[in-house]
Amino acid sequence: MIRLHQLSKTFHRDGQGVEVLHDVDLEIAEGEVFGIIGRSGAGKSTLVRMFNLLERPDRGSVRIDGDDIIRFDAARLRRWRQRVGMVFQHFNLLYAKTVADNLRFALRLAGGHSPREVEARVDELLELVGLREHRDRYPAPLSGGQKQRVGIARALANRPRLLLCDEATSALDPETTQAILRLLARINQELRLTIVLITHEMDVVRSLCDRVAVLERGRVVEVGEVADVFLFPQHAVTRRLVSESQATAELDPLDLQGPASGGPLLRLTLLDEAATRPVLSQLSTETGVPLNIVRGAVGQLKGRPYGQLLVRLPDAAALAALRPALQRHRVEHELLAVHSRLPADEVAA
Numbered sequence: 001m002i003r004l005h006q007l008s009k010t011f012h013r014d015g016q017g018v019e020v021l022h023d024v025d026l027e028i029a030e031g032e033v034f035g036i037i038g039r040s041g042a043g044k045s046t047l048v049r050m051f052n053l054l055e056r057p058d059r060g061s062v063r064i065d066g067d068d069i070i071r072f073d074a075a076r077l078r079r080w081r082q083r084v085g086m087v088f089q090h091f092n093l094l095y096a097k098t099v100a101d102n103l104r105f106a107l108r109l110a111g112g113h114s115p116r117e118v119e120a121r122v123d124e125l126l127e128l129v130g131l132r133e134h135r136d137r138y139p140a141p142l143s144g145g146q147k148q149r150v151g152i153a154r155a156l157a158n159r160p161r162l163l164l165c166d167e168a169t170s171a172l173d174p175e176t177t178q179a180i181l182r183l184l185a186r187i188n189q190e191l192r193l194t195i196v197l198i199t200h201e202m203d204v205v206r207s208l209c210d211r212v213a214v215l216e217r218g219r220v221v222e223v224g225e226v227a228d229v230f231l232f233p234q235h236a237v238t239r240r241l242v243s244e245s246q247a248t249a250e251l252d253p254l255d256l257q258g259p260a261s262g263g264p265l266l267r268l269t270l271l272d273e274a275a276t277r278p279v280l281s282q283l284s285t286e287t288g289v290p291l292n293i294v295r296g297a298v299g300q301l302k303g304r305p306y307g308q309l310l311v312r313l314p315d316a317a318a319l320a321a322l323r324p325a326l327q328r329h330r331v332e333h334e335l336l337a338v339h340s341r342l343p344a345d346e347v348a349a
Contacts (some may be wrong), residue, residue, distance in 0.1 A: 001028070001064075002064055006023045007060035009046055032195075036198050036199075038216055045198060084160055084162045085163045087164070091147045093147060096138075098136050103157055106157040129149040148180055152187070177201075177204070202244065210302060212229050222237070230301055269306070270306060280293075280311075283322065283331075292311060
């Protein structure tokens with residue numbers, strides 16, 4: 001278990017203080033993939049560097065299984081840092097060394113390995129990331145995805161307990177990003193490695209993370225399971241972030257206005273088993289209520305199928321008839337707009 005407790009950090013420049021983190025509290029379970037999202041300047045990169053004290057907080061604690069690493073002496077802190085791997089946006093490879101030499105360098109720097117052990121570990125790492133045929137090539141001619149695979153292999157060289165990924169896919173194209181995410185997911189599953197992933201890309205969190213925290217101006221404004229945060233965002237910042245990557249999250253004013261005779265507008269959310277059935281047709285068949293789809297999105301959240309749809313009903317009476325069926329089919333629903341001759345409080349009742 002990793003616990004960050006009331007972490008705060010202020011940077012000073014020209015006599016002015018800028019608080020980049022304020023009372024950050026997070027708990028990360030062993031073996032989970034934990035995402036930290038936020039816009040540029042939210043404090044994400046500063047926060048991730050506190051897991052190994054490359055950046056020290058002004059106050060607060062970073063506890064690993066109850067031990068505060070801020071209180072570690074130099075030798076103990078050095079041992080902890082060897083248990084933390086880091087993957088960077090721009091790879092940070094040694095371009096004068098071959099792929100294999102980049103990995104050898106990380107192993108020799110840590111020490112404690114015989115030449116035979118070093119070579120065996122290099123072979124194992126190259127096999128893991130799918131670069132065995134590139135072992136003697138230099139990084140420069142490799143593709144961005146291949147360079148990042150070298151970076152991941154190097155980060156895993158000394159069998160870390162924690163892997164920190166700071167915008168690890170931001171410099172990659174969408175197809176390569178998905179390949180890297182599949183590799184990280186496999187590493188997490190096979191090695192039971194805890195991964196903390198810093199990103200501004202919502203699709204990365206949606207694909208890989210178990211839980212996610214939303215950071216805004218140095219504060220954690222929301223934290224929870226990925227499905228809960230994406231499908232039922234509570235904070236305005238989270239809703240804005242989600243709206244940029246999800247078709248049903250933010251409505252066009254024309255959607256809300258609808259035709260003059262239009263009825264209530266609902267957001268329907270289906271998750272897991274409910275998202276794999278023809279729920280809309282079942283709802284219409286059972287209730288006789290026609291559902292006019294305005295827009296929708298379907299996909300997966302860490303392998304969990306989901307669907308989120310905006311539907312317009314003919315009138316308020318249709319909403320009253322539909323609600324019991326929505327509950328039976330375990331469909332979450334939210335009333336977004338009312339366009340009916342009935343008063344709004346009567347529609348919502």
